[in-house]
Amino acid sequence: MNTLLKSVTIVNGSTKNLHLKKRDILIKNGVIEAIETSIEPTGKIKVIDIENLHVSIGWFDSGVSFGEPGYEERETIENGLLTAAKSGFTDIILNTSSYPTPDSSSDIVYLKNAAKDQLTSLYPLGNLTVKGDGEALAELYDMKNAGALGFYDYKHPISNANLFKIALQYAQNFEGLVFSFPMDKSISGKGIVNEGVISTKLGLKGIPALAEELQIARDLFILEYTGGKLFIPTISTANSVKLIAEAKKKGLEVYCSVTAHNLSITDDELQEFDTQFKVMPPLRTSLDIKALKKGLENGTIDLVTSDHTPLNIELKHVEFDNADYGSIGLESAFGLVNELFGTEETIALLTKGRSIFGIETPKLEVGEIANLTLFTPDEAYEFSEKHIYSSSKNSIALGRNMKGKVIGTIANNQLVVNQ
Known part of the structure; x- marks a missing residue:
């Protein structure tokens, strides 16, 4: 070439x-x-x-989902990587959102082989627990040796605090990176959108910011006790930024990301009951967005992610309560972030973070x-x-x-x- x-x-x-x-x-x-x-x-x-x-050097996305295996109609690995390439991303981390989810070394090898010979390089994550059910640790060491760059039960919080503690302790033996989705299900309950003025006005069950912040506080307390490396994906509230900033000041090895749409879209958009705006974490308020932007600028938040989540049309074209969470985001990530931060800062945000996962940063x-x-x-x-x-068209950025x-x-x- x-x-x-x-x-x-x-x-x-x-x-x-x-x-x-x-x-x-x-x-x-x-x-x-x-x-x-x-x-x-x-x-x-x-x-x-x-x-x-x-x-610039090629862009990096730490949180991408495809469909394969199990949901190939949503997105195959081949077309997903082509989409990433056309969207500017030369390296992506693949979430554990397939069916079955990857919780063994053979699953990791399958994903790596399926992504061979593509322009965009795929780096898989493995489940933290068997089948992602939060009951028992998966084969973390074997998956690490097979090429898994971290361990994540995709969008499923680890409710068992002792299991989370053991995971952090065990993963330290091989420099493993543990992911923890920030949501306390006992607080979020059956909520589907941000709890606030808009949810009350629309009659939709709310998810309090407290649900995210309580889980983060718990995880950070455990991390301080155990040591190890923790990644908190897709934070969305002002107090979450504050909690992580305080943990970093203590010297804890904690990293976090924010989605491009949580930086630019508020829950005001929910007033038409458009299911494209149903995402997890939910869209929050303008005050949260202000804090998230500040967190990026001062380094508290490490990464911006597209949180690319392709879904079948029938999972979105239903009543708001019944729709699935998620939006594709690879194609719109640059346009959204560049609109907010300008070119130089945007490129800095889209090219940073490989070192967190042990990926070599390219040089121009x-x-x-x-x-x-x-x-x-x-x-x-x-x-x-x-x-x-x-392949899927469920985009929060349309229009x-x-x-x-x-x-x-x-x-x-x-x-x-x-x-």
């Missing part, structure tokens, strides 16, 4: 002498061969010359393997179904104003271009 990128603006904070400079970049056989002011194409080579084209330098995302940062547009590459478009990606000696 030989490609010449003409007059691209490099957005790469790790290489200060190239940051925001316009250069030509020559890639041969998947390796960056030259970065110069001007390079003339020679031989058989694909030239990409697009006005205002920008390039001569002699390095090309792992790049191509984008234009300023184009304004309304997100519609034509911008969706996923929203976006800023910036992904042009393509280069990784694993492959090129995907959207236009």
Whole structure:
């Protein structure tokens, strides 16, 4: 794969002498061969010359779900990884949301083999407990050796505090990363949206912010007792940010993420009972969003995730109470975040975090393997179904104003271009 990128603006904070400079970049056989002011194409080579084209190291998403195995009609691994590539992501962490869920080394090997030879690299998680039922620990050590980068019962909180304590203690023997979904089910009960003015007005059962915060407080107390590494995915409330900030000040090894839609959409959108806005964690308030943004800016929140969750149409086209939680998000993540933070900060957010999982961070330098995302940062547009590459179309972002478009990606000696 030989490609010449003409007059691209490099957005790469790790290489200060190239940051925001316009250069030509020559890639041969998947390796960056030259970065110069001007390079003339020679031989058989694909030239990409697009006005205002920008390039960064490839983007990373720590929380993606597909359907395979079990729900291939929602999203296969192959099409999911192509969707990720077209959305700018060259590395993704795969959630344990399939059926059956991966709780053995053979399951991890299957997922890795299914993702071979794709542009976007897939890194699987394994279940923390057998079948994700919260009763007994799964084969954590064996899954780690097979390639699992962490252990997560997807969207299912670990209610048994002693089991969670043992998991943190055991995982320390092999540098295992334990995930804990922040939701106390005894508090959330049958709630389906954020508890507040909007839920009361609409007559929908609410999930108090306390349900998230109480679980986080419990987990952090246990982490302080046991030591180990904890990842708290998709936090959504102001007090959650505060709790994690205090834990980090104590020196606890805790990491967390926030979804792109929880940064940009409030529960005000629920007033039309549109099931596309039914997500977990639920959409919160503008005050929560303000705190989440601040948490990203000061480093309390480590990662922004798309929380990509493809679902069959019949799981969304029902009454609000009966609809499933979730939205696809790979295609809209850049546009949502870029609208909020601007190009440089957005790229910093979308490229950080690999080191948490032991994944090598790419470099945009001569002699390095090309792992790049191509984008234009300023184009304004309304997100519609034509911008969706996923097999499922359940997007919370439909009809929203976006800023910036992904042009393509280069990784694993492959090129995907959207236009």
